[in-house]
Amino acid sequence: MITRDSLYRRLLTWLLLPLLALGGLMLFQAWLDARQTADRAFDRLLEASTLAIAEQVQWQDERLWLDLPPVALEMLATDAEERVFYAIYDDRGRFVTGNAELPGMADAATGADDELHYRDIQWRGMALREGIRRTRLEDWRQRERFEVRVAHTQEGRERLAHQLLRGNLAYILGMALLAAAILVIAIRTALAPLTRLRRAIRARDPRTLAPLELPLPRELAELRETINELLARMRRVRANQERFIGDASHQLRTPLAGLSARAELALRQDDPAQWHQALVAMQETSARTSRLAIQLLSLTRLDNPEYRPELAPVALDELARRTVKQHWSACHRDGVDLGVEAPTATVQVQGLDWQIEEALGNLIDNGRRYGARRITVRVTDAPPVLEVEDDGPGIPATKRLLMLRPFHRGSDDPDGSGLGLAIVDGIARTHGARLSLEDGHDAQGLRVILRFPGDPR
CATH class of the missing domain: 1.10.287.130 (Signal transduction histidine kinase, dimerisation/phosphotransfer (DHp) domain)
Known part of the structure; x- marks a missing residue:
């Protein structure tokens, strides 16, 4: 089954493919932005939670003591039912209090006070986001250093990221549909002149060849x-x-x-x-x-432009001798001396033997009909040349081109048709040969020369 190609479909495909690629990049960027926004929002909550816990740490009974307000952890508990963990460690890394012994971070101990460090960890089969704050007591009697570690599961982050992505996705899909609609309308509008041209050609009478008059881009x-x-x-x-x-x-x-x-x-x-x-x-x-x-x-x-015969090697000398032999009786009966001059070596050209024989027969017949008493067929090599020379009345130089036109005759001979030289010219063009009409020997008669492009041997 042959499928018809469509310029409209091709343009639409090549324009939609970049738009689809751009849409994919926009979706990927929207997902990254949603994740980053969710991370920033929950990291701020994580920071506030560690700060609220650190503010409640006191020195009591020669040790660190924490009275944890519920709001310090509730700010991390969202509708996604996240699990929140916290822990207090002293300056020597000993666990003080908390609901879980969370792992620490080596470079957190060397950081500045009140500097918060974030990281993603895997703890007891759970993916956690942990915040570690290194700080000290703000008491004029005691400035004990300690570390607050708070971690929570990431259900809330994922939920917020998906909510943000869905909002961006609706916006991106709306823009994509609008761009596709504009693209389709633009392509149809751009191809409208081509449609008018097609309809104008289809509506024309097949018998008319008048030029098209249609305003187009x-x-x-x-x-x-x-x-x-x-x-x-x-x-x-x-x-x-x-x-x-x-x-x-x-x-x-x-x-x-x-x-x-x-x-x-x-x-x-x-x-x-x-x-x-x-x-x-x-x-x-x-x-x-x-x-x-x-x-x-x-x-x-x-004269048919689609006529493209397959050429083959032809022995030009043998063809000349055969054609002269065929026309010798008619010439002898009319008192015309017909002869051939050809080299002993074979002269080959690329062509059709019957066409070259017809051209040679037309030239011999023209010379016999128009008063020649001697006709010589001559074949030469390097380059291959076939010529017919007679001693008839000849053709004036000013009329030689006209004689190549069909039905143009140089005399009022009723037996002539004015087609002989026109056929010879057509055969010459078929073989890629150059036809020339020149004066005969001593400026008498006519010499018709066919110069072939080369020897195929």
């Missing part, structure tokens, strides 16, 4: 101009095809009308000799018509 205006250039080339191609069809119809109509007239005239006669004379004339006319039809088919195929 700069990027699509370039596409519109490219389409208009293509339409202009198609108009030229159609004009050439219509001209070709008109010329071909005119060329075929004349011999067909002649055949009809000869047949009608013969039907009115009773003399067998006149019938025979009409049949001979009809046979000559049908032969010319058949040759014209073959030339039209060849020219049509050569």
Whole structure:
């Protein structure tokens, strides 16, 4: 199953992917911010709790004594039912009082007084957040140093962090939905001119090749101009095809009308000799018509831009000898001296033998029809060149390019069709060869030269 690609889907994908990545980073940052905010809030409570406990420590009966107010621990007890632990240690690290013997911290003893140290610990299978405050009694009679350790489980922190994250998550999702909606609307708006262009092309009459007149943004205006250039080339191609069809119809109509007239005239006669004379004339006319039809088919195929034949090595010298042999009888009957000059070594080119043979046959036939008494087919090597030289009337230099156009004839010969040189030009372009028309020997006649790109050997 072939899936159709979509520019809208491609743009949406490539724009949403960065937004999704950015949303993921925002969610991760929101989670970090929520954790940090929860930690700061509970660390402040932990600090207040250690300070409240430290303020209640007294010196009584030659020892430290604590009358703990309930508020000192209740401030850490949230709705999450956290467990709170505390302990008092003297200056020598001995446990004084508390509801748990909490572990200490080595660097806390070297810190300044009233400095609070925080850390996360694992104690008896519980994850605790512990605060350690190193302080002393504020009594003018006794300045005993001691240490307050308070720890609590982290359910409240986690709960607060999740509450903060849910609040941020709702905000982020709202912004993401708004950004996605704006993105979809923006892409649809940006692609709207392309939709108009597609609808304008679809709504056009397939028979018209008029240029598109549609206001578009700069990027699509370039596409519109490219389409208009293509339409202009198609108009030229159609004009050439219509001209070709008109010329071909005119060329075929004349011999067909002649055949009809000869047949009608013969039907009115009773003399067998006149019938025979009409049949001979009809046979000559049908032969010319058949040759014209073959030339039209060849020219049509050569003018097809999708016609890309596969070329193969061709022996140019052998092909020249074979073609001269095929046309020798007709030339001899008309008193034309036809010959070939070719090297003994094989001259190979990359091409199609039947096309090169057709081009060579057209050149020989043109020379024979237009008054040449001597025609020479010449093959040379390094680089490969095929040329046909005759001593006929030739073609003026100013008209040589016109002779390459279909149905353009240099004389009023009724047997000519004006397609021979046009077919030769098309075959030359198919083989990548360069066609040139030059004067013959001693500026007499015409020399048609085909210079091939190189020897494939």
